[in-house]
Amino acid sequence: MAEALLDIGEVARRSGLAPSALRFYERKGLIEAEGRNGLRRAYRPETLDLLAMITCARDAGFTLAEIAAFVRARPADAHVRERMAAKEREVSARIAQLTRLRDSLRHAAGCEHDPLVECPDFKRALGRVPRG
Amino acid sequence: MAEALLDIGEVARRSGLAPSALRFYERKGLIEAEGRNGLRRAYRPETLDLLAMITCARDAGFTLAEIAAFVRARPADAHVRERMAAKEREVSARIAQLTRLRDSLRHAAGCEHDPLVECPDFKRALGRVPRG
């Protein structure tokens, strides 16, 4: 099965990540090479799925350290599961916030207020009136 | 009306941002002080609304430079309006992505796969199969 392994260059091309980024992720414990072809890192094909998940989570605003914790998670690890559940709540909150922002942008595109920022609808859509 | 202006300290307290951040935002063109009390920056109360909007957008993943462009936008500025519309699409895409991530997390919390990352449902929920 050793021939099934992918060279770092191939993984880079297929994942859209730079080789330097892959090595960086390895240092951070996000991925690991299964072996080497000479000096070249050789990755299992599943690593591509893992990288897809990593970039998705990263794009979603997770830090690489957080992602590393997920990546190493095993089902037995109730502790990590709880962190996942907490993250789910975080993501939900983020979605709600982004939804408000989207609505604000949608309104702003057709609004006539001069310093757009002071449009009452725009402000209301953001829903933030802490106590200022 | 000069007495209606707020000291930087007050703005910092009410907005939840550090004074250093407010000065940083000023350098970046996001906000500006209306005047000074001695050396102290004095802000108009509306600045608090502006800051609420700024932090919202920043938390949503916009760069300060992007936000600065919005902040300076005027209704006549069709160019900026288009960028807002484009941003709205971006935000929508982000919401969709986060929704997928949330569903993945939700599933992961109860999944039995050992390296969680390799759970087929988890992967499918991420919906990323570019061509790898």
Add this chain to the structure above:
DNA sequence: CTGCGACTTGAAGCGCGGTTCAAGTCAAGG
């Protein structure tokens, strides 16, 4: 053997979004 080209390493550098610092300035109070 001698290139060549794609990889290897560690270390340095970068852009972002700030914070922290030293040194200075101001208004108010004693």
Add this chain to the structure above:
DNA sequence: CCTTGACTTGAACCGCGCTTCAAGTCGCAG
């Protein structure tokens, strides 16, 4: 007057997420 305390400044520093660089190593073709 002198102190106090909150501000002022520019410059340095920080953590993150990488990229870039110099120098070295490998497999393969000719």
